[in-house]
Amino acid sequence: MSSNKGGKGIARGKKGQSKPRADEKQEDVLKAVIIADTFQDRFMPFAVEKPRCLLPLANTPLIDYTLEFLSMNYVQEVYIYAAAHADQVKRHVETHPRWGIASKVCPFDKIEFIPVADATSMGDFLRDLDKRTRMETDFLMVHGDLVANIDLKKPLATHRARREENRNAMMTMVLRDAGVQNHHTKTQGITPVFTINPENDRCLAYNEMSPLDEDRYILTETDHLMLPVVDLRADLIDTGIDICTPEVLAMWSESFDYQLPRKNFLHGVLKDYELNEKMVFTEIIEKGYAARATNLQLYDAMTQDVLGRWTSPFVPDFNLMPGQTYKRKLDNVSLADGVKVTPSTHLSRSVVGSNSKFGAGTKVSNSIIGKDCTIGSNVTIKDSFIWDSVTVQNGTTVDHSIIADGAQVGKNCVIPVASLISFGVQICDGIQLAKETFVSTVGPDGISLPTDTSLVGPQGCGGKYVDEEEDDRDPAQLQKSLIYSTAHLNISAESISTFNSHPDSDSDSEPETPSPHHHRTPSQQATSGFHVDAVNGILDTLRASNSTGGDFDAARIEFTSLRLSSNASDTDVQRSIAVAFAKRAAELHLGQDPSSATPLEPAKAAERTVSVNGATKFLREAGVGGDANEKQVAFILALQQAVAGLREFGTAKAGTLLAGLLQQMYSNDVLDEDGIDAWWSNPQSQDGESMTAVRERVRVLVEWLQQAEEESEEGESEEEEE
């Protein structure tokens, strides 16, 4: 645009035929979608009656911040999606002096409401938007609870440049760096973790962490760790501002079950990159303010940010909305017109809406008071949010709580920390609420609550608001109160290490080979992967050692690392080894071995299998893993199952093979008589038809063994007698 500023564009020259905004890179008109419904219940009990985007933040409804932000960035067309309370949102916008239909001064060319009656998630909105084909070019997607003062010119330009370069650059997310320190404007309870390639700002993966998670670690794809640099960032504020191409909507339509834009959509799209080849980028801003009031804690924090002027120009005394008349006085107090205070009223770091009155001796600090409120004498209000037309009578104390429109609090009450008093509640004189009490006149289902006189007093109005379902493991639970706390939760303080260390009894002398992929998938998947890999690995070694003399030591290291990396259990290990040996024996018996094509007798095949260089040691240490009878039994059972499972064999042949293998293992000191004996008497060995049939074939061996045992025992006793 700087290239355009010659003399001729200036209005003084009458011949300047200026096209409106001809200077902006004309990508048609810039459109934006506001998602004004979140399908969450973090603002209960208020959100039962009023949608989140209409709740006042520092006396201005949240959606007004969002709209003003869009107008600051020269957005021309706005589409608003709302489901619950859509009528309220619509009425608010349409009657607003700035955005309304009647307003001649609306900065947008068009504001359109799209009601989706049966929507149950954000996904439904976006799939609906896709059907409407309103978005032919890049557009902005924001949420109705966004407060931001950033300039999107640069993110938009980089997004467009990227898209020019690569059609698959589908989306750019705007994120705010919030540093590594504790920061009140970061979401608590659920931490978004972005895996980002800092070289091209591409987002590679998205995960969410919560203190309630069982696994406190993030799975990283191996590919990502192969990159020279990769950032895993949990220090970002997700502003929810997405610069989208129309493909994003198509993607939503394709994945009909996605509901949430981050947890489902983003996570899914990034995970399936190989499938869809769509790329998502990040724009991490380091200057300016952008945050979403996604829960009460953030609502609190963002109000503090407004008071601290981080959100400038969104500060009360700039009076951005028509009709606002705030003036900043001493002690960071912004007062609107018509506020009445007495000389002994003490206000500090607060915002007071028009026509509110304060009595003598009242102290208000760090709070927001709406318009038309009546606050009596000697009232103390600290860190609180009093919305419009609230009455608080003499001598009452309000500490870090929210009192919604039209509520009345009697004399000498105590409203302690984190109380939420919803619309129209009346509390009688002298009531002391307990901490974190939610009082409402309407229940979670929208039906009015019966008045609980023990809670609000005889002439009161309102009952205790209790959530329908309480799932302790849901991290959303942590975000429902005004104060973030995990103290009441029973969070086990066990290892939060990223690596799953297994208490390993069979202490391999090998050092734990750190594999480059510390990844872990849900255990079922992991072990089945392990099984296949392990069996193939051992089989390869067995085949190789047969012909070349073998390298079982190297195979063992590989096996151990495989096992550690996939966190396989002892049973998994035994199963894999058993299957591998059974398969090998069967291969030799059937003459399928590439090295020697001649079929071998079962006994010979078993011998060739077990007597391989190093194999016995491997079996002893890795397969059985000790001398204990239970381990031997478990291993033999695994072997029995493996043999019985060989499809090419009848049970008779399989039994013979098992007998051969056991004999070989016995003679090579892998197993001993006690172990085989114990197996023989173990009921699991006769579990099922094929198992019993296979077992029968081993009877001879067992009997022979028992005899031998008796003989040796006799021999021993004889020796003792001597």
Place this chain on the structure above:
Amino acid sequence: MAPFQAGNTPQLDIFIRGLKSHPLEASTETLVSLLKRRQISGSRPCAIAAVHILRQVVAKAPYRDVDGLIAKIQQTGQRLVHAQPHELAVGNIVRRVLGLIREEMQEDRTEFGGDSVSDLQTLCPEKEKETKEHVVGLPVLSRAPTLGGWSHQSAPFSIMNLLSPDQGSGAGSPMGRSGTSTPMLHGQNLSINNLKSEVLDGIDEITDELEQVDDQIAGYADIQIHPTDYILVHELDSTTERFLLRASRERRFTVFIAQGKSTTSKAGDATPSLFQKKLNSAGVKTINISNTGLAAYMTKVDKVILSVRGVTADGGAVAESGATAIAQAARAFGKPVVVLMGMYKLSPESTPDPRSLVEWGEPESFVNFSKGNMVNTVEVEVPLTEFVAPGLVDTYISNIGVHTQDHLPSLIVDHYNEQDSDFVLTIPA
């Protein structure tokens, strides 16, 4: 006109360019938003924007007579001033335009009295158009007791009439009469189009003045800056830059640049600004000093030059924060303090509460938002401007000359109409 346009912010350029194609009301609202969001900031950009929108009001707004026009200007002016109450220049421009209208009105009246025939002749082609207004105007001639009989169309007009004579006669000033003097009303109606073009010309003159003001002020540079002087400047604006550059053509001197803001852009401070390079290449030495170490240099300084956002009628200056410390240090060491101000910065108001002129900025310029420990616990208050008390300034240099504090009242009388001094408070019809 190129020189000052180059310094315009993109928002101002977009705004000015959009004026033609947008309806007046939309443009006004856009400007109000831009001012509120501080997307247009700084006294001159604000003044330029105000001039442009007021020109549009004169050109486009519907009004039947001078009083209607005045009311429109007042209305728009109030909105602008409320949008950015910290920039005195906005209110000043509104007052200038109001004064201009009143002046033209007075001229018209004297002309009309002297040469009515020719006036009527020149207006002949427009006679048909004007007939309707004549009808409205006629009852006014027979004015006094029949308030109730007035048509609804003239209702706003009547309210102005009720108020204006009171103001005028109360003040007893000669200007009081210029407000609405009944006998001449038909003359106003006849000459409203005449007046409109006169006023538009006058507004264009103000625009020209805004363009030239830096050059004109710079014309006094040679008188003020002497060879081998040490000049201390604070928070350079375009006026000061131009002033120093002009002086550097013929003089060799040294400039101390006081860095008021210990902003986060530490790296930026290390590299000299474009302006510094220009000064250096003109043979002027520049030395950056931090605000804290300032008093130590004060003995060496010959003159302090402050760039200001506005000057109140009593001589106080609204300057970038840090200016008071400099001015006080200068006073303690007996060094003269010079304020450079375009006439548009001189306000006829004397503010009873200087604190209300302080504009508060965002803490981001000192603390990064990503420093959670700071954001959570520390309240960072950033005054962008502060009020330099009247006694601390010795000399005021405007585009029309060099003045002392005692001259300011006469300058104000020259530039503003007394009636308009508190237009922000009057409720227009």
